[in-house]
Amino acid sequence: MSSEKTFVVAINCLDGRVQDCVNRWLKNIYRADYVDVITAPGPVKILSSGEPEFMVASIQKCLTVSVEEHHSPALAIVAHHDCAGNPLPKEEQVGQLKVAGERLRARFPEIDIRLLWVDENWQVQEIETAILQG
Numbered sequence: 047m048s049s050e051k052t053f054v055v056a057i058n059c060l061d062g063r064v065q066d067c068v069n070r071w072l073k074n075i076y077r078a079d080y081v082d083v084i085t086a087p088g089p090v091k092i093l094s095s096g097e098p099e100f101m102v103a104s105i106q107k108c109l110t111v112s113v114e115e116h117h118s119p120a121l122a123i124v125a126h127h128d129c130a131g132n133p134l135p136k137e138e139q140v141g142q143l144k145v146a147g148e149r150l151r152a153r154f155p156e157i158d159i160r161l162l163w164v165d166e167n168w169q170v171q172e173i174e175t176a177i178l179q180g
């Protein structure tokens with residue numbers, strides 16, 4: 047990259063309601079210029095189960111580009127209220143988030159991983175013990 051702009055990266059649901067709030071949260075915490083966003087329906091379900099494999103591989107490939115080419119120092123993984131792709135209660139989605147974080151930590155040991163829950167008011171909440179420091 048020739049510019050001095052900074053990036054962070056999010057694995058977010060494709061749900062339009064959770065894009066702006068998560069991007070604002072990340073830009074604010076990391077003072078980043080841009081957020082690379084990898085979307086899937088209910089990505090924590092995919093990442094925690096490892097299914098379907100082609101979607102896991104796609105997410106990991108996108109993440110590699112953001113980390114290696116854009117030098118993103120931090121990743122947010124997002125689950126949210128009223129998720130059509132993963133219609134589970136918060137407690138179960140938080141469990142999936144933690145599994146997803148641990149799995150990606152194994153592949154990307156050098157970046158911060160933040161686990162985020164977006165609530166019914168579209169407010170971002172960080173899950174306790176969430177930061178897996180890079």
Ligand SMILES: [Zn+2]
Binds near residue numbers: 061087088131
């Ligand atoms: Zn969703």
